[in-house]
Amino acid sequence: MRALFSAATALLLASSASSAPPSDVGYDIVEGLTTEVGQRLAGTEAEARARTWAVARLKALGFANVRVEPFDMPVWVRGGETAEIVAPFPQKLVLAALGNSGATPEAGITAEIVGFPGLDALKAAPDAEVRGKIVFVSHRMTATQDGSSYGYFGAARRTGPSIASSKGAAAILIRSIGTDHHRVPHTGVQDWTNGAKPIPAAALSVPDAEQLERIIARGKPVRLHLTLTPRMTGIHPSGNVIAEVPGRDSKAGVVLIGGHLDSWDLGTGAIDDAAGLAITTAAAKRILDGPKPKRTIRLVWFGAEEEGGFGGKAYAKAHGTEKHALTAEADFGADRVWQFRTHFADAKSPLLTELTSALGDMGVGPGSGAAHGGTDIGPMVERGTPVIDLEQDGTRYFDIHHTADDTLDKIDRAQLDQAIDAWTTMLRVVVDTPDPLSALPAQPQED
Amino acid sequence: MRALFSAATALLLASSASSAPPSDVGYDIVEGLTTEVGQRLAGTEAEARARTWAVARLKALGFANVRVEPFDMPVWVRGGETAEIVAPFPQKLVLAALGNSGATPEAGITAEIVGFPGLDALKAAPDAEVRGKIVFVSHRMTATQDGSSYGYFGAARRTGPSIASSKGAAAILIRSIGTDHHRVPHTGVQDWTNGAKPIPAAALSVPDAEQLERIIARGKPVRLHLTLTPRMTGIHPSGNVIAEVPGRDSKAGVVLIGGHLDSWDLGTGAIDDAAGLAITTAAAKRILDGPKPKRTIRLVWFGAEEEGGFGGKAYAKAHGTEKHALTAEADFGADRVWQFRTHFADAKSPLLTELTSALGDMGVGPGSGAAHGGTDIGPMVERGTPVIDLEQDGTRYFDIHHTADDTLDKIDRAQLDQAIDAWTTMLRVVVDTPDPLSALPAQPQED
Numbered sequence: 001m002r003a004l005f006s007a008a009t010a011l012l013l014a015s016s017a018s019s020a021p022p023s024d025v026g027y028d029i030v031e032g033l034t035t036e037v038g039q040r041l042a043g044t045e046a047e048a049r050a051r052t053w054a055v056a057r058l059k060a061l062g063f064a065n066v067r068v069e070p071f072d073m074p075v076w077v078r079g080g081e082t083a084e085i086v087a088p089f090p091q092k093l094v095l096a097a098l099g100n101s102g103a104t105p106e107a108g109i110t111a112e113i114v115g116f117p118g119l120d121a122l123k124a125a126p127d128a129e130v131r132g133k134i135v136f137v138s139h140r141m142t143a144t145q146d147g148s149s150y151g152y153f154g155a156a157r158r159t160g161p162s163i164a165s166s167k168g169a170a171a172i173l174i175r176s177i178g179t180d181h182h183r184v185p186h187t188g189v190q191d192w193t194n195g196a197k198p199i200p201a202a203a204l205s206v207p208d209a210e211q212l213e214r215i216i217a218r219g220k221p222v223r224l225h226l227t228l229t230p231r232m233t234g235i236h237p238s239g240n241v242i243a244e245v246p247g248r249d250s251k252a253g254v255v256l257i258g259g260h261l262d263s264w265d266l267g268t269g270a271i272d273d274a275a276g277l278a279i280t281t282a283a284a285k286r287i288l289d290g291p292k293p294k295r296t297i298r299l300v301w302f303g304a305e306e307e308g309g310f311g312g313k314a315y316a317k318a319h320g321t322e323k324h325a326l327t328a329e330a331d332f333g334a335d336r337v338w339q340f341r342t343h344f345a346d347a348k349s350p351l352l353t354e355l356t357s358a359l360g361d362m363g364v365g366p367g368s369g370a371a372h373g374g375t376d377i378g379p380m381v382e383r384g385t386p387v388i389d390l391e392q393d394g395t396r397y398f399d400i401h402h403t404a405d406d407t408l409d410k411i412d413r414a415q416l417d418q419a420i421d422a423w424t425t426m427l428r429v430v431v432d433t434p435d436p437l438s439a440l441p442a443q444p445q446e447d
Numbered sequence: 448m449r450a451l452f453s454a455a456t457a458l459l460l461a462s463s464a465s466s467a468p469p470s471d472v473g474y475d476i477v478e479g480l481t482t483e484v485g486q487r488l489a490g491t492e493a494e495a496r497a498r499t500w501a502v503a504r505l506k507a508l509g510f511a512n513v514r515v516e517p518f519d520m521p522v523w524v525r526g527g528e529t530a531e532i533v534a535p536f537p538q539k540l541v542l543a544a545l546g547n548s549g550a551t552p553e554a555g556i557t558a559e560i561v562g563f564p565g566l567d568a569l570k571a572a573p574d575a576e577v578r579g580k581i582v583f584v585s586h587r588m589t590a591t592q593d594g595s596s597y598g599y600f601g602a603a604r605r606t607g608p609s610i611a612s613s614k615g616a617a618a619i620l621i622r623s624i625g626t627d628h629h630r631v632p633h634t635g636v637q638d639w640t641n642g643a644k645p646i647p648a649a650a651l652s653v654p655d656a657e658q659l660e661r662i663i664a665r666g667k668p669v670r671l672h673l674t675l676t677p678r679m680t681g682i683h684p685s686g687n688v689i690a691e692v693p694g695r696d697s698k699a700g701v702v703l704i705g706g707h708l709d710s711w712d713l714g715t716g717a718i719d720d721a722a723g724l725a726i727t728t729a730a731a732k733r734i735l736d737g738p739k740p741k742r743t744i745r746l747v748w749f750g751a752e753e754e755g756g757f758g759g760k761a762y763a764k765a766h767g768t769e770k771h772a773l774t775a776e777a778d779f780g781a782d783r784v785w786q787f788r789t790h791f792a793d794a795k796s797p798l799l800t801e802l803t804s805a806l807g808d809m810g811v812g813p814g815s816g817a818a819h820g821g822t823d824i825g826p827m828v829e830r831g832t833p834v835i836d837l838e839q840d841g842t843r844y845f846d847i848h849h850t851a852d853d854t855l856d857k858i859d860r861a862q863l864d865q866a867i868d869a870w871t872t873m874l875r876v877v878v879d880t881p882d883p884l885s886a887l888p889a890q891p892q893e894d
Contacts, residue, residue: 038536039538410628
């Protein structure tokens, strides 16, 4: 196995030496997509323009079998959104509707605020305390390198609205699921579960949430005027954009990689997830520019991830029965890869030894626990596809995630280049390894 | 003079030991004013509520002669503001109207963009290149500790609109005069000079300005739809809130200090300028709580600074003939005092030796050049009042200045406390010095 590693290193150096700086493919994707398309909300004409852009770019880069695989989805779009404390201290607050939020009448609603420090307090509250009021849940969140805090604290966004609705709340405001202190609220999807009726649901920016906390703490009843006019526009087309690096051995199974093409509508989706497209595409391009690999790399720019993983589900529906050797996705920003995790049928797989050595030489060590992929490749992981997570540093990810601040200037090119190098190193190992990469038992998706 | 210094130090320690933590007076002003009033645009009902709040707080703190001195001013208020690139890459941009901006029709205007890297390029452009277009000036600005970059780079905001108007532009957009990379545009005042007709004038956030630069650089004509509907609402009352620490010697001249009560409308005016009120008031409160000083301290929370220094002019008109021993203002955020400057008639004044020793012991040394005060005390400096600048660190000031991000969470309490300590040290020296502090020759205001 050391021979393969050495060969891979040599190829990497050769590829770097014989072409333009390898980082340009990646950075140019982030720069181009965020500049020439900008936001690309799932199922909208902006996402359609992004698909056109994607096909042109992937063809220009020389990938094979570039095509769009369309699917349909229900589409939600943002409307007007304003909030103003009426009493005791009149002032405007900055907020953003959450995905699938219900709407107020055009003229808005005025109601008293009932505040909770976290989701558990909301759950425990008697319905009578909540009914007819605007619920405010101010769940704080801390930054973590591995992003693990998103799971726990994100529940305020994912399930808070349904809980508030089921208790008869007029609307719900949450503290943004974010770790910054800017007046840029963090949107994100939530679904109405267990028959909950849609109500207006929005995130206050962190400074606004802290302001509302202080005002509530003064002890006087707080009344708020809220206008949110988002709407469902019906069923519209989205699609996955697919490109390939053809392999020599069609029976060796596909290596499925990618990120998502759609973005939230507030920023230009630079870190979420033009960066993931950039990283996976730039790494695949280096394989494309070298000797033909054993396995085919299938690169997918998934559509409609943010609104509920529609692209990942559509991919699995269309391709789930094909042989997939391995899968990995990049959907955690543009910062450096700091560790990796795997989930293979054979924990003593020679591939694992090889990967550990190759990535370890870059300073990327094995993490504890199993890889689980993300929303887009999740359906394929559930079907038993072996998976690798190249984990990127999430320390500043939730400062920016799902906000208007997700723009090109947040990309740190040195870190982006490191992530591309790590992905290239990983791909060079997995596309040519003779390891058969047995399928795993089907498993529930963890994330 | 060393005896006085030692006495001052002893008093400071005694005062600190005998009362609540001295920093609370300051922080509580920033916290209270930003929470219970929030934004307080000059001449509006919000600024009137702020005056009511100010009088109550200053009386509660025990200051003497607390009163409002009203004046009238023309009032400008923000309306709707949207910008959308129509071609070649449709997308929304984030912007904020500049003070005194003209308005578009309700339905907005659509015009071609003509971009300039700085103000000199706009000045040099033939009128025909600008006429009927939306001018874009993308003057970059770097952060400086002393804030000196604001003078040069701020010209794009202060004079760009009038230049664009005089050349027949349909509107002007500037890159925010700011040093951050958030989607929070920096507003600020500008005046229509030399007969320039008001046109719509707004600042793009820095990421939006960089986005527009990139789009222009693609080489295709860029068309933008712009809606800005601010308006002048007529002449309305504003006012200065004044409080005093009475001195023993009414002939020794008043020590005039303060900051400004009004704020821009986008944030809650925490660093600009609740912090200045906090610093000057907390320092004056320490004098109030000690032995009666020789000189009276007159603390002014000036009204309507942002829109053109109306409060400072009104003060000078009302009090300009009274004897003022010295003046100083705090209007540069909440961060630490790193150096000081003076402008005295006698450059060898014993007071200067004393100040240098007392502030030097805190790590605050003398800077080069003369003090010049700021907008509020400027009219008194012009009349020859000796002036001290306690210069606060401006490295991060223009990240936040005039944006929605000017909120309480930006206050670093340790730095705020240091600034209060520096002001207290300065006041202890100047309120009791026997130095007669001769008036300066009348001088033009530098800032």
